[in-house]
Amino acid sequence: MAKAWPxxxxxxxxxxxxxxxxxxxxxxxxxxxxxxxxxxxxxxDDPASHSFRGPTTRNAAMFGPMGRAYVYRxxxxxxxxxxxxxxxxxxxxxLIRALEPTQGVPSMRxxxxxxxxxxLCSGPGxxxxxxxxxxxxxxLPLIEAPFALTPPSGxxxxxxxxxxxxxxxxxxxxxxxxxxxSRFLSHPMR
Numbered sequence: 001m002a003k004a005w006p007x008x009x010x011x012x013x014x015x016x017x018x019x020x021x022x023x024x025x026x027x028x029x030x031x032x033x034x035x036x037x038x039x040x041x042x043x044x045d046d047p048a049s050h051s052f053r054g055p056t057t058r059n060a061a062m063f064g065p066m067g068r069a070y071v072y073r074x075x076x077x078x079x080x081x082x083x084x085x086x087x088x089x090x091x092x093x094x095l096i097r098a099l100e101p102t103q104g105v106p107s108m109r110x111x112x113x114x115x116x117x118x119x120l121c122s123g124p125g126x127x128x129x130x131x132x133x134x135x136x137x138x139x140l141p142l143i144e145a146p147f148a149l150t151p152p153s154g155x156x157x158x159x160x161x162x163x164x165x166x167x168x169x170x171x172x173x174x175x176x177x178x179x180x181x182s183r184f185l186s187h188p189m190r
Contacts, residue, residue, distance in 0.1 A: 007142065007149050011066040011085040015041035015092040018085040020177050022094055023159050024152035029131040030145070032104030034121060035152075037182040038097035040164045041175040042082070043090070055091075061139040062091045069147070071128075071138040078125025081133050083142060097176070098122050100184040101130070123186040160189040 010021045019041035027033045055063045061070040062084055070082040070093045086092035099121035101108055108120045108130035121127040128134070142149050158180040163172055165187055178189045 007067060007151070011083060012087075014086050014090075015043045015094055016175055018083070018092075019094040019175065020159055020161075022083065022096075023177055023179050024154075024157040026102065026148075026150045026152075027096065027099060027131075028103055028148045029133055029137075031148075032107045032131055033148075034099040034102040034184075035179075036096060036098075037100050037179040037184050038186055039177050040095040040097055041092075041177075042095065043086070043092045046173065046175075059091070062093050064088060064139065065141075067142050069133075069137050069140050069142060071133060071135055073135065074125070079128035079133055079135065080124040081128055081131075081137070095124060096127060097124050098178075098182075098184055098186045099127055099130075100179075100182060118183055122184055126186075162189045 010018055013021065019039040022036050022039050025036050027036055058072060059070070061068055064084060065088050066085050068084045070084050071079055073079055081096050082093035083096065084093050101117055101120045105117065105120070109115060111132060112120055112126065112130050114120070119126065120130045140147065160178045160180050161174050162176045163174055164176045178185045
């Protein structure tokens with residue numbers, strides 16, 4: 001990337017360290033979002049990853065430059081947002097599983113048609129609905145509007161590690177990361 005930005009050092013890493021490092025960052029889309037509290041890592045050697053079988057039209061963003069969005073639809077209904085990481089062409093990305101809503105909460109409530117703050121972004125599909133992320137965001141650089149990613153200002157996050165969820169392959173791989181004590185996780189972590 002031509003322009004230096006704080007996230008560059010994070011997304012230059014492989015998927016697993018990148019997924020851990022993103023916990024505590026603030027993600028917004030057009031000013032609506034919050035603190036990343038849960039992520040999952042995926043790389044090309046992982047049978048659960050969309051990049052496992054190589055580049056396709058659907059997963060092209062995973063093989064592109066780091067620091068871009070990889071957005072896809074699951075079950076024909078829900079959008080999921082990933083951050084492409086690692087070297088260009090490596091097929092690595094980090095799924096953003098959950099946020100703690102901190103900015104634009106009224107917009108999130110209107111989009112999700114519910115009041116419970118804890119449920120607004122407690123899963124990848126919920127998060128995308130609350131932030132209005134769709135396939136139109138696929139491949140967009142996270143350094144530019146409508147996205148904004150800012151590093152945490154406090155001490156390093158206390159992170160829990162566990163197996164990924166919602167997949168059928170590579171289930172035992174401990175590449176799910178969550179902010180310890182967060183009530184905004186998609187599912188509890190031990």
